[in-house]
Amino acid sequence: MGGKVYIVGAGPGDPSLLTIRALELISEADLILADDLIGEEIKKVIPEDKLMDVGKKTSGLAQEEINRLIVDLAREKKVVRLKGGDPFLFGRGGEEIAYLKKNGVKFEVIPGITSAIAVPEIAGIPVTDRNITSTFTVITGHEKDENSRINWKALSELGGTIVILMGVENLKRNMDKLRKNGMDPKTSVSIIEKGVTGSGRVLHGDISNIAEIAREEDLSPPAVIVIGEVTRFPLYEEEEIKI
Ligand SMILES: C[S@@+](CC[C@H](N)C(=O)[O-])C[C@H]1O[C@@H](n2cnc3c(N)ncnc32)[C@H](O)[C@@H]1O
Numbered sequence: 001m002g003g004k005v006y007i008v009g010a011g012p013g014d015p016s017l018l019t020i021r022a023l024e025l026i027s028e029a030d031l032i033l034a035d036d037l038i039g040e041e042i043k044k045v046i047p048e049d050k051l052m053d054v055g056k057k058t059s060g061l062a063q064e065e066i067n068r069l070i071v072d073l074a075r076e077k078k079v080v081r082l083k084g085g086d087p088f089l090f091g092r093g094g095e096e097i098a099y100l101k102k103n104g105v106k107f108e109v110i111p112g113i114t115s116a117i118a119v120p121e122i123a124g125i126p127v128t129d130r131n132i133t134s135t136f137t138v139i140t141g142h143e144k145d146e147n148s149r150i151n152w153k154a155l156s157e158l159g160g161t162i163v164i165l166m167g168v169e170n171l172k173r174n175m176d177k178l179r180k181n182g183m184d185p186k187t188s189v190s191i192i193e194k195g196v197t198g199s200g201r202v203l204h205g206d207i208s209n210i211a212e213i214a215r216e217e218d219l220s221p222p223a224v225i226v227i228g229e230v231t232r233f234p235l236y237e238e239e240e241i242k243i
Pocket of ligand 1: 012013037083084085086087088089090091113114115116119164165166167192193194195196197221222223224225
């Protein structure tokens, strides 16, 4: 059983959105190393004696320390490394695997449902729509200005849906970048806060006023920001939505 690490996507936070394979591995593993973002409801389906919380906020561990811990534990144990959403979308799954390979540890990756699609979806927002847009681009909102690898000009002119993860802190800065690079100030935006928790909510606006709305409404992470025409036509009525 031992000697292997399973890098598993936990989905956006509702246990019913875990994959069958994720559930199987949670029950078979010796230890489950969980990230902050997997959410309290998912933690409840993990036997307490197997759960090790290595989220950076709760454990204070740096990524390098987490990498070393996983390698040490995996020498004898079957380890599940449980990550929010999909492990390869802003999840540092690749970095952890590089470390495992360097140390000769076997691994397998189990995809998860990503918040980038599922969170807008439960609010009735499809990231693509045949009649509206044929592209969607997912970016991090968290990049520092000085080493940004995002081409804001190209992004502003692209015309499809833009999904921003980790975008609450820099919301105003990023909306300003889109406007300054030529995006129509009236471009519609929805922000889905704490999706699939049962206590989430949606804020609507456009790229000129959404930062102010978010400030007034005291928006806090985690939230998915969706920009583009698809946000004008949510598929559910507001009173139908349970986010
Ligand atoms: C470090 S990224 C990880 C993304 C993850 N790997 C995925 O595929 O969903 C964390 C960001 O995902 C988004 N996120 C994840 N779960 C969410 C949820 N339940 N509701 C709203 N946003 C969520 C937020 O933008 C958050 O800042």
